[in-house]
Amino acid sequence: MSARRALSSLGSFRPHSSSVNHPLTPLRIYRRGIATTSLGLGQMGKSTLRIEANKISAFPRGSKSNFAKLRADKGFAYFDRTSYLTVLHSVPEEAVLFLRPRRFGKSLTLSMIEHFHGIEHHERYKELFTNLDIDIPVNQNAIVPGEYLILKFNFAGLRHSQDPNAAAEGLSANILWSLQEFYRAYDTYLGASLQDLIVENINYSSAISSFRNVVTHANYKLQAVRRARDPKHPLAKVKGIYLLADDYDAFNNEYMNPRDSERWDISLAESLIEDFWATVKGMTVLPYGIQKCFITGIFPLSLANNTSSFNIAVNLSFKNNFAGLCGLTRADIEDALQTICPSKKSVSTHLEQLTRYAHGYHFCRYSKTEPVFNTDTSLEYLQAVLTGEELDIANPPDSKVSQRFLNICASSPDLKSRALGKIEDSTSRTLLLYLGAFTFDKEEPAHFLTIPNQIVAKQFGVTILCRCKLLGTIQNAIRFLPLCGDIIALLKGYQALIAECDIRESRFAMTEAHHRDSFHIAILQNPGLDPQVDYEVTKPNGTPGLVNLIITSSRYCIITVWKSIPIDFVDLGPAGTLEQKAHCLSTLDVQAVLKLKFSKCKKYKKGTIQSWIKKEVTAQLKSYIKSAEVQELVQDRLLQAYLILIIGSRKILVWEMDIGGKWIDHPVLAE
Secondary structure, three states: OOOOOOEOOEOOOOOOOOOOOOOOOOOEEEOOOOOOOOOOOOOOOOOEEEOOOOOOOEOOOOOOOOHHHHHHOOOEOEEEOOHHHHHHHOOOOOEEEEEOOOOOOHHHHHHHHHHHHEHHHHHHHHHHHOOOOOHHHHHOOOOOOOOEEEEEEEOOOOOOOOOHHHHHHHHHHHHHHHHHHHHHHHHHHHOOOHHHHHHHHOOOOOHHHHHHHHHHHHHHHHHHHHHHOOOOOOOOOOOEEEEEEEOOOHHHHOOOOOOOOHHHHOOHHHHHHHHHHHHHHHHOOOOOOEEEEEEEEOOOHHHHHHOOOOOOEEEOOOOHHHOOOOOEOHHHHHHHHHHHOOOHHHHHHHHHHHHHHHOOEOOOOOOOOOOEEOHHHHHHHHHHHHHOOOOOOOOOOOOOOOHHHHHHHHOOHHHOOOOHHHOOOOHHHHHHHHHOOOEEOOOOOOOEEEOOOHHHHHHHHHHHHHHOOOHHHHHHHHHHHHHHOOOHHHHHHHHHHHHHHOOOOOHHHOOHHHHHHHHHHHHOOOOOOOOEEEEEEEOOOOOEEEEEEEEEOOOEEEEEEEEEEOHHHEOOOOOOOHHHHHHHHHOOOHHHHHHOEEOOOOOOOOOEHHHHHHHHHHHHHHHHHOOHHHHHHOOOOEEEEEEEEEEOOOEEEEEEEOOOOOEOOOOEEOO
16 A cells, blocks of 8 residues: 555555554644645745855854844845745734744744844845845835834743743733833934933833833823925834744743643743734724834644633644745755755755755645745755754754643544544644644645654654653663664654554554554664665565665665554454453463464455465565565675564564575564
8 A cells, every 4th residue: 555545534554655543653644633724825925045245154043033134244144035025015914923942043934034124224224125025026116124113022042930920920020021121222213311211201111001001101102203294204104113022932831731731821821822812902993103013923823722812813823925034945954055065965965864854844734835945954954064064854853743732642642542534623733833843744734744854753653662661671672773673672662652642543543654654664764774664665576666664784785575464353252342342352362463363344355364375474574585676785784584473463473584485484573
């Protein structure tokens, strides 16, 4: 069965191209219940690598989120996203919610918006934006820069406390500080001293009333300027306030648990957040008050649930027009590599690495837009290539999925107790989508989710193994594998894993592709191995074949053929429930398993499991061993070839074959 085509709502899958029916597998999950809003906009913007100097001296990583400073350093690479300014300008809604996983460049995006629309940056327009994509529509008068006062709030980096009521004090101080910064930027425009503006409008005992005072005062001032009709007044062309809220939910996320929200719901911090957004909504009705809000974060929870009165925000996160606003395209990566690499071969090698570990994010639900790379992971890697430093791309610094929320979701009943394709309450899957642990499937985004790349797949595997208390067992078996080539110890851990995790109704119907891919994720934890799924070979008779999973180390080449027999396909005596059959199967030894007969419902398999293996499977595995591709791999390695047969998700039968295509001794059970 093709790994791309899933069974009903779930399918077998790998990172980039397949799906899941098991907690460890890189998922391609049916996406029922994930809510996104619909908004028809034109084509999404594009991105282009820009550099003013003759060569790149650095890539903007981590804290490099100030647009002006980035553009001022001519040696910095800048991936041009300014075409999205026109797209955002065309959105009629007053509040735009734009969500992306952490470290995707949201803060730099807000800084770009600030420097384009802020009146204080108008005189620097040529310095900052000339030769960027936005310069064309500006010269055509399709969009005008420098027409707004910018009011910025950043909710990341606040001090947290075990007590959310105590933490509310820090949040209040942060809001007041942002209001003071607004006056520091615009006191001369408003025609008053900084001290007078603060004394008149900011009340340090109430952040919310101060917020209301500051916006109302600016509105009155702009109204007065318009009535005076003085074209030389510095505020003559200003249309109002543009509010930018960066990481709006960063503070909330430290306290919110989707499974236990009571502590947050009754706290002073929750009340302050709700009052803040209620005030934002109230200030949008003023003629020169808040004209538009651009809000970034990770989850929609804080606006959708805790502050439901703020019903004016439109979530544009998964719309076609904004799919590439944050994240690097393949063209971005190739352009950068071609600029800094000495050869085409080097470009190809680094591009392959980045594609494997950082690519695959598809942020559009309804169309096949181009997937993007994780921004920070890619920039860290490009910087390492530029400077000649070594970087473990499998473990990038500070750009992984939040482990805290991954742990919460891993214990979710959504992912543990029911068939994923039938879940109506998909809270955990939705959270994982926004976290970046899942992304929309590239080929069928309206129906499936997928794990984007191997970095995330590894995190998923480790989290599930920890939940099942199997991490140490699996890791030790993986370390042992390259030394002796014995796969059975690892399969024992996998058998325990599926017995622990598969408590869904569909657990006994997993295909060989499901099992193979689940096992594949565990293997990915060891960078010393090179696992390859569906390895293409040419059999001795000239026909093509696909080896399910090949694992190579410096010493061994392990080829595996995976087979799965659902529990209903074997005759376990008088009819009973699946649980009863599973219990019966779990008591059998290897000889009893080999003597099991196929049930009548299995039309294409007859006789016993042992006779079926000798009649059909023997020739298949032997043809793979004899293929030219495998023979080349084993020239400098020792061969280990195995049939891995999973019966009813309760027994794993392993039978080794030698390089001549003969079975070695007798099969064993991995238990």
